[in-house]
Amino acid sequence: EAGVAQSPRYKIIEKRQSVAFWCNPISGHATLYWYQQILGQGPKLLIQFQNNGVVDDSQLPKDRFSAERLKGVDSTLKIQPAKLEDSAVYLCASSLIPGEELSFGPGTRLTVT
Amino acid sequence: GESVGLHLPTLSVQEGDNSIINCAYSNSASDYFIWYKQESGKGPQFIIDIRSNMDKRQGQRVTVLLNKTVKHLSLQIAATQPGDSAVYFCAENTGGFKTIFGAGTRLFVKA
Numbered sequence: 001e002a003g004v005a006q007s008p009r010y011k012i013i014e015k016r017q018s019v020a021f022w023c024n025p026i027s028g029h030a031t032l033y034w035y036q037q038i039l040g041q042g043p044k045l046l047i048q049f050q051n052n053g054v055v056d057d058s059q060l061p062k063d064r065f066s067a068e069r070l071k072g073v074d075s076t077l078k079i080q081p082a083k084l085e086d087s088a089v090y091l092c093a094s095s096l097i098p099g100e101e102l103s104f105g106p107g108t109r110l111t112v113t
Numbered sequence: 114g115e116s117v118g119l120h121l122p123t124l125s126v127q128e129g130d131n132s133i134i135n136c137a138y139s140n141s142a143s144d145y146f147i148w149y150k151q152e153s154g155k156g157p158q159f160i161i162d163i164r165s166n167m168d169k170r171q172g173q174r175v176t177v178l179l180n181k182t183v184k185h186l187s188l189q190i191a192a193t194q195p196g197d198s199a200v201y202f203c204a205e206n207t208g209g210f211k212t213i214f215g216a217g218t219r220l221f222v223k224a
Contacts, residue, residue, distance in 0.1 A: 091157075102147075102159065104156030104157050
């Protein structure tokens with residue numbers, strides 16, 4: 001089966017600019033996650049969707065980050081405006097059962113200058 | 114333990130030896146635990162999981178041990194190979210939904 005797809009793979013922007021990331025989960029996986037991974041740390045959950053509904057977004061900085069999962073398949077994560085501390089790898093994952101055996105995409109490496 | 118910036122806990126082993134990677138988890142209510150492997154430039158990859166009603170589970174060359182009394186998890190890799198070099202994360206899941214990752218351990222395999 002095809003894995004989780006993400007684009008772009010790399011993005012460099014200046015602070016205060018906006019950026020968007022796209023994710024296509026594994027077919028049939030109802031649960032989709034966005035994680036932020038700062039260099040040298042473990043992934044931190046930003047938002048979790050079950051189909052097109054939000055299950056958990058308690059750690060999403062809602063003043064600048066937004067995410068949607070229209071039609072319960074693809075998802076986009078947006079940052080507007082970006083800050084220097086947003087430099088990280090943004091990982092999308094999906095799973096058949098919530099919280100179990102997450103399949104991760106390759107991530108998008110964001111650098112904010 | 115916690116890592117700061119680039120200073121991940123590191124384990125260095127000789128090729129062919131067994132590796133043991135340890136993890137302390139935080140929530141006594143966690144009921145499902147997972148080990149992930151992350152190679153450079155890639156997303157984490159599922160290795161093995163264990164539920165709280167078990168204390169040991171074996172896979173191919175890997176074994177996970179769970180000690181709920183001291184909230185400790187370990188991953189044992191038998192006959193470690195160069196391809197096992199990566200960062201290993203333990204993750205805990207409470208109530209079947211939210212997966213919380215630990216800080217990670219970097220495994221170096223010396224040829």
